[in-house]
Amino acid sequence: MRLGSLIETKVGLNTRELKKMSNVTYYLKKFADNDLLLGYRPNSSKVSCNDEFVTAGDIVINSTTNEATIVSPLNEGKILTQSSIKIIIRDTQQLDLWYLCYLFNGSQFIKKQIYSLVEGTVLRRITQSNIQDLDIPVISLEEQKRIGESYRIFMVRKRLRIHREEEEQKAIFNFLEKKITYVKKGNKDEY
Template identity: 30%
Template sequence: MVRLGEVAEIVSGYNVARLPATDQDKKYTNADFEHDFYQMKLATLTNDIIYRQSLSDRNMSATIISDENKDKFISQVFSIMKVDTAKVNLRYLCFLLNESDIVNRQCSILLQGSVITRLSAHQLKKIEIPLIPLSEQKKLGRLYVTALYHYYLEVTVAKMKLQGIRSILHDQEHH
């Protein structure tokens, strides 16, 4: 086990409400996160990981930030992790942060008694992750992001089919 702070530099986002009006459209949004999350398979493996912490449902998740979103301003609900990729595969780390019971338990312990359900960069650095050989990390990470991407594609196709059927039904209603 190794602490996250030993393999990643972690920086919390900031108050984007203070951005000048000209930069308001350059904020990283939850929609940007969802896009990056499901298309993580396509992300550049040298980009940073972005970690989202939802204040409402204690839901936390990580993804590799896409090229199109990497220059956006990050709000306080996000943290950026600059990972030492010689030690940890980005996809594997996202898998651990999103799916690992070991990590989830540690997050729950760190959040106990907190009024604000958000882990600071300092707290995130304390999380311990299992460090397996890099070749195994790459295999697990690739499997994880491929499954997410296939899920995204299947949901997208299903939505398109539903939209098509609704359109046909709507047209029938008016005949």
């Protein structure tokens, strides 16, 4: 089924429009990456009405990396730039947002289509029309939710693994730094 029959797309503001605004925070890739790992699933399927700002539960695709994320409440209200495309699902009884997120980030079926559609020689960007032209697998909403939930849980577990590795690295480096300081002070004991 053609994705364009299930969604609408909105591109973020261009540089000229962004310059007109002051005291705003842009929805950058680092925020999108963090949101994806948070695994936010909104309780209700509200549709974001504001084109300029992101709302918790919005699906946003980075047009450069072709990665999708779901905006968490932590980043609600940030400004969408032209390097991002907001996806608005017309009927949430036909398409699950985490399933769609998985399709963009993990499905080889979609990645092959995107690669053949994206434009540019050096920096290959996906466009609104590219997204609308994607052919997605038609499966039941129940099956979509199972796939989407599995992907969401995988991302949450990935965040926890990353956090655990960072904490382990800090602990080991602190231990090693203490040993260097201990030996530097003239203590020659083995450790």
